[in-house]
Amino acid sequence: MMRRQAPMSIERLTGLALWRCLIGGLIGGALGFSASAGDAEQGARIYAKCQSCHMVGAEAHNRVGPHLNELFGRKAAGVEGYRYSAELNRAGANGLVWEARTLHLYIENPRGLVTGTRMAFRGIAERQDRDDLIAYLRLFSASPRDIPEAAPTAAVRDPDVDPAILAIEGDPAYGEYLSGECATCHQASGADKGIPSITGWPARDFVTALHAYKNKHRPNPVMQLVATNLSDEEIAALAAFFQGVD
């Protein structure tokens, strides 16, 4: 893939003294494990999409969104003093941690990973762009980031839900029957108290979310267990049913 020269050096962008060593480590990793590492310089350009809300680097502080220093290995909703959405707080308490795998999912489709997030960002569909952006953000975390096979920078398999799964036409009548199981915890009225509401979601978001549980990207073990035992058709049926419930 052809890459243009980044217009500004990482050193000037980040203001970090150690940048050269870090980039060295990163490239070393990329050479040895070429599968997933992104281009941090390219990532710095992509970061322009984020910077109206998020600061990173020296003197970064919370703005519309939380600062992104020390992001890797940080628990979701983990920046002191930043007011997160209830859903992101819940995800963090349930054990969602920011690392390459989870950041890929979140940056690709924020609501796919955390349904009620306030991050009003439509996501970055291009896999390479996400790799690059994550490589850039990785520069600002002091955790052991240069070992590609270890968390938080482990190589990621493609998180996308197979388009064939998204295309399954769900049967809302079957979904209504299956929804009895959901109603034990999720209130049919849509009330959200300790356990989130699942009514009125766009079917696509619903399917993405359940597959995120099935693949253990979303943290809650109750939901992982529920999703693991649902077939693709059953998930589609539930999505079709709940989409129509106000």
Add this chain to the structure above:
Amino acid sequence: MKMTRRQTLGTALAGATALAAPAVIGAVRPRAVVIGGGAGGATAARYIAKDSKGAIDVTLIEPSRTYYTCFFSNLYIGGFRSLDSIAHSYGKLASNGVNVVHDWATGVDRDAKTVALAGGASVGYDRLVVAPGIDFREGSIPGWDLSAQNAMPHAWKGGSQTELLKAQIESMAPGGVYAMVAPPNPYRCPPGPYERVSMVAHQLKANNPTAKILIFDPKPKFSKQALFQEGWEQHYPGMIEWLDADFTGPVEDVRPATMEIVAGGEVTKVDVCNAIPAQKAGLIAEKAGLTDASGFCPIVPATMQSRMDENVFVLGDATIAGDMPKSGFSANSQAKVAAMHVRAGLTGSKAFPAKYSNTCWSLIETEDGVKVGARYEATEEKIAKTDGFISQTGEDAAMRKQTYEESLGWYAGITADMFG
């Protein structure tokens, strides 16, 4: 069918709803009768009525007008919930097409397909759902019988017993002893005794910090043991002593008059004795001939039908549900499978393969919640566990708080699912 004025209130409301369903005007509707208005019975009645859209005449027989959930009753003892907050009425079920009859079911004639009520009436059925919960095995705690339940409450059924136990704990003398005689397996709510001890400890820590808690346990291990013991060590150091019968010897006698417990030849004087006897299916299941030698009801795993009678379904704590524990969540899960098969049998609606699940949350101390859960499938032989999870020791406070908040959400969800 004869009824008193008060009993017919639900019938009148149900009749009005039925008339609103045009497909059944003039038709004789098939009848489903449900005995017991708890997590199994109330859910079954609601789902049969809701999903058949008036095509089935649904009657729920439940003696209490106010139902106190057994789940969360420990949180009431701990002071985290009011009694009102765990009380539920049957008004919404009645206004949603369920004919609610407040009376005791005293017998079932399975040949004539009728249920006899204490008030003298008899109710005919095409399908019967039996969800009576548990009763106690006589003689399982030597020295204890139901006449001793005021001196030594079991508090293993929701309501007045729970209130009594809470009052006794609150009036314990400084430095007094609360003792629990824990039940042998199988029993309602496997983590329940240990959550209860946690909630009693929470109360005592605040109001009577030199008091002690003793657990006389016939079992060598118990549900969520590592989690509870870690929490007791952390929150209530030195207060709780778990006395495993293999070590101390079994309870040989309890003496309600003198508040003594005899175990392993040793007499212990206590201030409160929470005696939880061994259990069996609710009495009506036994009277109906649905139990086996175990005292519980064998069921067909795929449908929740009784092994004794295909026109009868049994739910919840009264059943032998294979790997599923006796819990409100389990009963609610089983009720939906039974409701589907009741409908399929009476109206020809489609029946899908059974799906069963359970999660049990327990509170150890303020915002320190833990959970255990599993999913199950029906095999020929039993309801078999396929997959499960449990909270881990050493989890951080945020995760435990989230687990507790999740349990509050579940309580709101399941009670809405049961009662409408």
